Amino acid sequence: MADHNYNATMTRLGVPDRFIEHGEQKELYNECHFDATAIMNAVRQLVGSEYLVHH
Numbered sequence: 001m002a003d004h005n006y007n008a009t010m011t012r013l014g015v016p017d018r019f020i021e022h023g024e025q026k027e028l029y030n031e032c033h034f035d036a037t038a039i040m041n042a043v044r045q046l047v048g049s050e051y052l053v054h055h
Helices: 025-031 036-047 049-054
Strands: none
Touching: 025 036
């Protein structure tokens, strides 16, 4: 990519580096902001919500 002057914007998503309580997978993903809603919010923030609505 660098050879062709391509630049990409990237956002890292993942489990935080802290102790997570035990629980159901759905609850833990929500607590870590790694569920579907949090991922969609990260995408909206990265590309802009106007892009997702109009394209």
